[in-house]
Amino acid sequence: MKILRYYKDLGKYLQPNKVLVLFGPRRVGKTTLLGDYLEKCHLRYKLDSGDNINIQETLSSQDFSRIKEYAAGYELIAIDEAQKIPNIGQGLKILVDQIPNIKIIATGSSSFELSGQIGEPLTGRKNTLILYPIAQLELSSLYNTHELKEKINERLVFGSYPEVITALDKKEKTKILEELMHSYLLKDILEIEQVKGSKILLDLLRLVAFQVGNEVSLSELASKIGIDAKTVARYLDLFEKSFVLYNLRGYSKNLRKEVTRKSKYYFYDNGIRNAIIANTNDIELRNDVGALWENFLISERLKRNSYISTISNNYFWRTWDQKKVDFVEEREGKLFGYEFKWNESSRAHNTREWLETYPEASLESITPKNYLNFILP
Numbered sequence: 001m002k003i004l005r006y007y008k009d010l011g012k013y014l015q016p017n018k019v020l021v022l023f024g025p026r027r028v029g030k031t032t033l034l035g036d037y038l039e040k041c042h043l044r045y046k047l048d049s050g051d052n053i054n055i056q057e058t059l060s061s062q063d064f065s066r067i068k069e070y071a072a073g074y075e076l077i078a079i080d081e082a083q084k085i086p087n088i089g090q091g092l093k094i095l096v097d098q099i100p101n102i103k104i105i106a107t108g109s110s111s112f113e114l115s116g117q118i119g120e121p122l123t124g125r126k127n128t129l130i131l132y133p134i135a136q137l138e139l140s141s142l143y144n145t146h147e148l149k150e151k152i153n154e155r156l157v158f159g160s161y162p163e164v165i166t167a168l169d170k171k172e173k174t175k176i177l178e179e180l181m182h183s184y185l186l187k188d189i190l191e192i193e194q195v196k197g198s199k200i201l202l203d204l205l206r207l208v209a210f211q212v213g214n215e216v217s218l219s220e221l222a223s224k225i226g227i228d229a230k231t232v233a234r235y236l237d238l239f240e241k242s243f244v245l246y247n248l249r250g251y252s253k254n255l256r257k258e259v260t261r262k263s264k265y266y267f268y269d270n271g272i273r274n275a276i277i278a279n280t281n282d283i284e285l286r287n288d289v290g291a292l293w294e295n296f297l298i299s300e301r302l303k304r305n306s307y308i309s310t311i312s313n314n315y316f317w318r319t320w321d322q323k324k325v326d327f328v329e330e331r332e333g334k335l336f337g338y339e340f341k342w343n344e345s346s347r348a349h350n351t352r353e354w355l356e357t358y359p360e361a362s363l364e365s366i367t368p369k370n371y372l373n374f375i376l377p
Helices: 030-040 053-059 064-071 088-098 145-150 152-158 162-166 170-184 187-193 199-209 218-225 229-241 270-276 289-307 352-357 371-375
Strands: 019-024 045-049 076-080 103-109 126-130 245-250 263-267 313-318 324-331 334-340 362-366
Touching: 019 030, 030 045, 030 076, 030 103, 053 064, 053 088, 064 088, 088 103, 145 152, 145 371, 152 170, 152 270, 152 289, 162 170, 170 270, 187 229, 199 218, 199 229, 199 270, 218 229, 229 245, 245 289, 263 270, 263 289, 270 289, 289 324, 289 334, 289 371, 362 371
Parallel strands: 019 103, 019 126, 045 076, 076 103, 245 313, 334 362
Antiparallel strands: 245 263, 313 324, 324 334
């Protein structure tokens, strides 16, 4: 089964003398997407990998003549796993500055941005695309709405990594998720931060996984793991930058009755969340379906907005007396509130106060009946 990605034609995003940076979590299909494009493109191209020691030496050398010679005669230079090349930003800057009309694609895991290698050298010289696990809007080219809804339970449990979606059965899906978690999930952080072991990172992620949809206390996490709160904050920030976690903050216009200090954390993929807590049981056997539903909707909304270039500030909203709205988007000068309800008969969270506090805002319940309107363009 071939799943067409939203950025299936990378050529639309290429510009002469600019680097197209394609990055995102590991194993989401960046290399496949690049290969598919190169097969069809009509430019004379060179494809190399950051794993190649010779390429590392050339592009990190900052030797103008050597780097120009490397690219001579080509219209497009494509470098996969570019984050493995020391000082890659400087090497790419030399290419775009010294070779007229050259086009460049560089793919990398999130550490590509995490390490800060390309930020300053390529200021004004790059376009960035982020590739996520498969989005429902990408699957909508293969399935109609009925078929998408039929598979919702599977998405809530196993998530949307390409290998997981195309796996044949639940046993294989679980095995792939375990491999992703143990072999790839923490690789960027362990490499860049030189953390001595993964146990403390996994312990922190497990604690967060059990609190999806709830506000997180850094001091509480710190006391349970046995490290200080500043270190917890630093690790959570790294999880955000490596596309493991998404931090949702509280919204307020400084009204005393509103709570804003704490954050909620969601996983970019439900399957990763469930692998971390070692629970891939069917929905019918779980007591956390509400959290899974909330996590799924937020991650899919983030993908959707990123792909179709909808710019918004995202929040949750809560008062001290526990009135709340699950998800708030601030866009085009307006507030849009969303309540996530897996069970359509469940009561709302006394959300009348939201509309009384912000009379120009809207409020909508997202349920299994109407959720596709929320996550598809």
